Amino acid sequence: MGRTSDARERILSAGSGLIETRGYSALGIAEICSAAGVPKGSFYYFFASKEAMALAVIDEQWAEQKTMWTGVLGGDASPLLRMRRWFEATEAAQRAGQLNCGAVAGCLFGNLTLELSNQTEAIRGRLQGVFEEQAAMVAAVIGEAVERGEVAVADVPAAARGVLAQLEGQVMFAKLYNDTARLGALWENCLALLGARVPAEEDDVAESV
Amino acid sequence: MGRTSDARERILSAGSGLIETRGYSALGIAEICSAAGVPKGSFYYFFASKEAMALAVIDEQWAEQKTMWTGVLGGDASPLLRMRRWFEATEAAQRAGQLNCGAVAGCLFGNLTLELSNQTEAIRGRLQGVFEEQAAMVAAVIGEAVERGEVAVADVPAAARGVLAQLEGQVMFAKLYNDTARLGALWENCLALLGARVPAEEDDVAESV
Numbered sequence: 001m002g003r004t005s006d007a008r009e010r011i012l013s014a015g016s017g018l019i020e021t022r023g024y025s026a027l028g029i030a031e032i033c034s035a036a037g038v039p040k041g042s043f044y045y046f047f048a049s050k051e052a053m054a055l056a057v058i059d060e061q062w063a064e065q066k067t068m069w070t071g072v073l074g075g076d077a078s079p080l081l082r083m084r085r086w087f088e089a090t091e092a093a094q095r096a097g098q099l100n101c102g103a104v105a106g107c108l109f110g111n112l113t114l115e116l117s118n119q120t121e122a123i124r125g126r127l128q129g130v131f132e133e134q135a136a137m138v139a140a141v142i143g144e145a146v147e148r149g150e151v152a153v154a155d156v157p158a159a160a161r162g163v164l165a166q167l168e169g170q171v172m173f174a175k176l177y178n179d180t181a182r183l184g185a186l187w188e189n190c191l192a193l194l195g196a197r198v199p200a201e202e203d204d205v206a207e208s209v
Numbered sequence: 210m211g212r213t214s215d216a217r218e219r220i221l222s223a224g225s226g227l228i229e230t231r232g233y234s235a236l237g238i239a240e241i242c243s244a245a246g247v248p249k250g251s252f253y254y255f256f257a258s259k260e261a262m263a264l265a266v267i268d269e270q271w272a273e274q275k276t277m278w279t280g281v282l283g284g285d286a287s288p289l290l291r292m293r294r295w296f297e298a299t300e301a302a303q304r305a306g307q308l309n310c311g312a313v314a315g316c317l318f319g320n321l322t323l324e325l326s327n328q329t330e331a332i333r334g335r336l337q338g339v340f341e342e343q344a345a346m347v348a349a350v351i352g353e354a355v356e357r358g359e360v361a362v363a364d365v366p367a368a369a370r371g372v373l374a375q376l377e378g379q380v381m382f383a384k385l386y387n388d389t390a391r392l393g394a395l396w397e398n399c400l401a402l403l404g405a406r407v408p409a410e411e412d413d414v415a416e417s418v
Contacts, residue, residue, distance in 0.1 A: 023324050025235030103327040113385045114323040115232050118312040127385060161382065161391075162398045168381055169374025176322045176336060182370075189371045192402045 008046045010036040016057045020105045023115055024054055054112070055126055061108050062130045066137075068093070073137055079145040080196060083138075083163075084187050090167065091183040094174060106175035110168045135160045142194065152195030162193050217255045219245040225266045229314045232324050233263055263321070264335055270317050271339045275346075277302070282346055288354040289405060292347075292372075293396050299376065300392040303383060315384035319377045344369045351403065361404030371402050 014036035018027050029050055033043050047053040072086045097105045105111075109130050117124045139160035145151040153159045166189050174182040190196075223245035227236050238259055242252050256262040281295045306314045314320075318339050326333045348369035354360040362368040375398050383391040399405075 021327060023232070023234050023328070025232045105327070106323060110381060111323045113381055114315060114320045117385050117387075118230060118314070119232070124385065131382070131385065158394055162375070162379075162394060162401075165378025165382060165394075165398070166371070166375050167378070169376070169378035170371075172319060172322055172377055172381075173340070173370065173374060176326050176333065176340065178327075185367055185371060185374075189374070189402060192371075192404060193398060195401060 007036070007038045007042050011038060011043055011046060011053065012057055012060055015053050016061065016108075019054065019057060019112070020108065021101065021103075024050075024112060025115060025119075051120055051122060054123060058109070058112070058123070058126050058130065062133075066133070069134070069137055073141050078150075079141045079148065080150055080191075082141055083145075083190060087167075087183065087186040087190065090171075090186070091180055094171065094183060095180045098178070098180060104175045104178050104180060107168060107171050110171060131164065134164055138163055145194065145196070150197055152197070159194060163190050166190065166193060216245070216247045216251050220247060220252055220255060220262065221266055221269055224262050225270065225317075228263065228266060228321070229317065230310065230312075233259075233321060234324060234328075260329055260331060263332060267318070267321070267332070267335050267339065271342075275342065278343070278346055282350050287359075288350045288357065289359055289400075291350055292354075292399060296376075296392065296395040296399065299380075299395070300389055303380065303392060304389045307387070307389060313384045313387050313389060316377060316380050319380060340373065344373055347372055354403065354405070359406055361406070368403060372399050375399065375402060 011032060015027075015032050018032060018035060027050065029040065029043055032050075032053070033040050036043075043053075047056065068089060069086065072089050073082050075082060077085070094104050094106075109127050112123060113127050117127065135157065139156050142151065142153060142159050142163070143156050146153050146156060151159075167186060170182055170186055170189070174180050220241060224236075224241050227241060227244060236259065238249065238252055241259075241262070242249050245252075252262075256265065277298060278295065281298050282291050284291060286294070303313050303315075318336050321332060322336050326336065344366065348365050351360065351362060351368050351372070352365050355362050355365060360368075376395060379391055379395055379398070383389050
């Protein structure tokens with residue numbers, strides 16, 4: 001039991017790494033098994049197909065990322081400060097990935113969206129679910145900032161989508177230029193998108209820098 | 210001569226369509242030749258490799274898109290109105306693509322960035338070149354708006370990158386949801402990112418709707 005669940009983890013870890021560096025389409029199951037050090041039979045014991053494995057990779061990565069997002073976007077700090085910390089945490093995560101593997105990997109969900117959303121409906125649906133959860137989490141924080149009169153937003157869900165689009169776009173450029181400094185623009189872009197009145201936040205925010 | 214150049218065009222057209230629908234990595238040269246109706250030898254007469262063909266696809270697509278961008282972003286209208294028309298033209302192009310092939314294809318350059326930028330340095334370099342030309346075109350228009358006092362932008366190149374990131378992010382979501390209506394947010398997002406003073410533009414802009 002211990003060994004089989006270890007095999008599943010190794011397949012997911014190898015699959016996730018290979019998808020990150022080489023994309024999904026070009027991967028073969030034999031290559032994943034070889035990287036995971038498991039026989040093919042073991043792969044099919046856990047996953048019906050490469051697609052099923054990719055769905056599990058998405059679920060696992062989102063569960064992990066959601067924990068980080070919940071920690072940073074939740075909490076007692078002011079909503080704008082929490083958003084700033086969320087961008088800093090995103091930049092730190094991309095920088096750690098770059099140190100690990102030599103290149104900014106970008107966002108797994110964005111990568112798969114652009115590679116696959118027109119090819120597999122199962123993956124499209126799962127990615128939509130992830131981005132909807134993300135949008136709801138960001139909208140909740142923006143909603144708090146609206147209540148405090150700190151931002152000028154007429155449509156909170158649309159503003160959350162705009163902030164996420166900005167994040168995905170800048171992460172794309174960070175990947176293209178293999179340069180996490182691109183993500184330094186996120187905070188100012190976010191303030192502009194939200195029509196934020198920063199002065200009220202400045203002291204608070206300065207402390208976190 | 211007429212026939213060989215026709216074969217090159219057919220290879221590029223088939224390659225472009227297949228990259229759009231299936232991505233780059235999973236494509237084989239045999240498949241491209243079959244879709245183009247040319248023998249393999251013909252492919253290698255024009256292109257040293259699949260990568261060389263992809264570079265030519267990028268060049269051709271950017272040449273075509275640049276013509277559209279130059280037309281829309283240039284001209285005599287006010288800078289903000291030209292930017293608004295540029296978003297409308299982008300939405301129209303994605304809508305036309307969706308009507309043609311049933312799905313929003315997104316941006317070829319963004320798709321290839323997320324699929325490939327960590328795999329082939331030649332393609333990464335070419336895509337960087339495309340995005341730098343794009344950023345320069347957008348920065349030129351923002352610079353005009355700054356001179357007219359219509360936007361509040363401290364760093365014009367950074368603002369252009371922010372607008373392009375927003376565009377790529379929203380195009381990603383349009384592809385994920387197969388819904389070009391997502392692009393309707395671009396104009397307001399752009400005004401917010403630029404700290405635009407819209408009232409001065411309203412009459413002008415209203416006419417174009």
